[in-house]
Amino acid sequence: MNKNDLIESVAEEFELTKTYARDLVDRVFEKIMVAVNSGEEVALFGFGRFKVVERRARTGRNPQTGETVKIPARKVLKFEAAKALKESLNPKRRPRKKAA
Structure with a gap:
């Protein structure tokens, strides 16, 4: 599974647009990156x-x-x-x- 597959799966499961699902997935990854970069x-x-x-x-x-x-x-x-x-x-x- 790659990022696009994950986005499609989230969009289908929760009946979201792909654009909104992409924003959600991107934000989750972004929050993980910010936390890890700060040493958390x-x-x-x-x-x-x-x-x-x-x-x-x-x-x-x-x-x-x-x-x-x-x-x-x-x-x-x-x-x-x-x-x-x-x-x-x-x-x-x-x-x-x-x-x-």
Whole structure:
């Protein structure tokens, strides 16, 4: 599913115009970006959390030349799925009954 598919799905489900649905989806993404850029953690119950993690500087290797390269420290966005989302992806199976 891409952004346009999401917009179409929201528009159909809630009987909205695509323009209005696009504005809603854009605003939700914008609010998440603003919060993350200011250092806040964004937690969506039942879905997961977005948070900024700082990676330290390290040395790497250029795969073409084999030369060592310094990789600077940087901030990256990390997503951690909620327990409910993880369980929906991997539903627990009932144990088999042992044959007598």
